[in-house]
Amino acid sequence: MGYEWDFGVVFRDFDLLLLGLVNTLKVTGLALLFGVPLGLILALLRLSRHGVIRIPVGIVIEFLRSTPPLVQLFWLFFALPILTGINITPFIASVVTFSFQSSAFFAEVFRGGIVSIEKGQWEAAKAIGMDRGQSMRRVILPQAVKRMIPAFLERVIELMKTTTLVATVSYADLLYEANTIAQATFRPLEVFTVAAAMYFAVLFPVSLFVRRLERRLGRTGEGTVH
């Protein structure tokens, strides 16, 4: 049985797919913008010496990591309005969900990087009279960041793929647009092939970059964390 491929229908609506891709990048970008600093704050709080800070923050992080992002998104979009009476747009719901969801993962990447730094570095900083904040800023974080980069970029790739879930709350991302076109043209095979190619075109270079970076960091003798 021969299937007759016809990409013509896809390219007629290609501008819609591009718009979808832009929206996907928009959600991913904003989730990063909020999720990364929030993740760093969560990581530092989880490393606190005080249990009253460390334990609740740990619970929040584990909760965000151990519940499906789709459930979080649905909860925010469908359940929150019932509780509060505030209706939020699919766009806001998506950005908020993925900011929090990714911050938990980033927090663990950051924490992993920070705790991977040898105790001797803390000691040396302390011995010349630095306080904890100075030690963290001047000695620990600059080294930790280098070790975090590959794991961090892996999470970014993961995040962009996970944002496909926003299609389920009718946010017009790439997957949502692809689905709409597929239903209108009865050409799901072509449409989803092109959509996949578009995700690939964005993420594969990132992935290559991560691999090269890992090799380079490996050469200078710096370990990396995952």
Add this chain to the structure above:
Amino acid sequence: MTELLKIENLNKSFGALEVLKGIDLTVEKGETVVILGSSGSGKSTLLRCVNFMEIPTSGRIAIAGKPVGTERSRASGRIQVDYRESELIGIRATVGMVFQHFNLFPHMTAFGNVMEGPRTVLKLPRGECEARAETYLSKVGLADKMHSYPAHLSGGQQQRVAIARALAMEPQLMLFDEATSALDPELVGEVLQTIRSLADEGMTMLIVTHELGFAYSVASKVLFLSDGVILEQGAPDDVLVRPKQQRTRDFLRGHATYKLPDLAIT
């Protein structure tokens, strides 16, 4: 002579493990005190209590005549002291410490490592930090390695950078915690010479080492620590040549099982 460090009835426990059991020690300005003892005797812990890397369980420590912390009570002969972290940070800035594993900051050059304390802790103007870095790197003989990263330096060079880093804070007291134990044998000499030249310049120092020959030649006073107490102390000739205690003799014998004839190294 003026008293730079006075330790009275110092105790330190880690949980149920008593590591230091009532240490009394006075160090005069300009003295070089070498602390010997087998592993687990409490030498490192004693050193780390002096700059409060470890907080003493009880006892009093005074630096340059000033008691550190606020005395709370003296129950059953033990002196309880409360410490504020801000005060301890100030103490650490005036007491230099050199570690067994150097602990240089790998993301900074030798120059950056030495400049870091004056810059971040003392908040000196940039020009002065740079001047200090140059002065102290030259002092340890590494003026030509200023812009090298630790990874490109030998162990001996790294340890000398670490010494310069501590000196750049212009401390009143230097602590050496087995500074040559992690070095290849052929690199030990250059680090010992650096420490020796500091002693000659009158730097007050507490040195934990296993290099007995060095201890003999550099120390103004030698302590022998055993099970958390000072078993014996005195001039190098008294402790290292004519020890009174059997345990000191056993320790010295263990370190001198095999010796080269003098001829071999002339």
